Amino acid sequence: MISLRHARVRYGPLxxxxxxxxxAPGPGLTxxxxxxxxxxxxxxxxxxxAVPLAGGAVVWDGADVTRMPAFERARRGLCLVPERRAVFGSLTVRENLELTGADHSLYPQLEPLLxxxxxxxxxxxxxMVALCRALSAHARVVLVDEPAQGMAPAVAARTYALLSSLDACVVLAEQRLPPALRGRGTFVYELRRGRVVFGGEAAEWAGRARDGGAAPPGG
Known part of the structure; x- marks a missing residue:
């Protein structure tokens, strides 16, 4: 389990x-x-x-890790796949995967690109390259920003199936809730302008969205 508690983040004056x-519970998908x-x-x-808190705390399995640097969190089993710059562009696909012993067979489409x-x-x-590394890392916490961005629908569906099958705490950042994740077992937080406006099961969120209801206020 990993949590933000009353977290504040500033970028300069903003x-x-x-x-x-x-x-976010683990194992589980949030x-x-x-x-x-x-x-x-x-x-x-x-x-x-990757960014410091101006207030609040990050708690991981009951321990306050707010002051723990990113590299130490990575050593302890946290894996972040950012939206951009998630691969080493000057290295080949094979070299990127070999850095972490990743299995390219997770995405057969990578075979001719090695x-x-x-x-x-x-x-x-x-x-796909970045996710191969994350999926093969045996991480305890996997954080992925826009996992299926730029993927064909069939590849995106495989990506969500792979992420859902991990025995880990998996947290995804998405603009929209993918249909593949609207079943039971997925927890959703909706953020607007830096605040949580909804927290609950994916089915509940989807029902509210379908009925045109506003998400309840919250923090």
Missing amino acids: EALHGVSLT VLLGRNGSGRTTALRALAG ARRAGTLSGGEQR
Whole structure:
């Protein structure tokens, strides 16, 4: 389990998170929903230690890790796949995967691309390389920003199936809730302008969205 407790994050004079509290269970799948500027990516980076908190705390399995640097969180089993710059562009696909012993067979589409430099791949292909590394890392916490961005529908469906099968705490940042994740067992937090406005089961969120109801206020 990993949590943000009343977390505040500032970028210069601007506050991106206004006292956000959320908890992602493990093993389990949690989705942070929101438009650009909602704070979902910042919340993900705060969990990873990629941005410092101006207030509040990050708690992992009951321990306060707010002051623990990102590299130490990674050593302890936290894996972050950012939206951009998630691969080493100057290295080949094979070299990217060999760095972590990743299994390219998770995405058969990568087989003919192994000799190419990762920086020459399409956005969706780069996501596959980055996710191969994360899926093979045996991490305790996996944080992924826009996992299926640029992927064909069939590849995206495989991506969500792979992430859902992990025996880990998995947290995804998405603009919209993918249909593949609307079943039972997925927890959703919706963020707007740096605040949590909804927290609950994916089916409940989908029902509210379908009925046109507003998400309840919350923090």
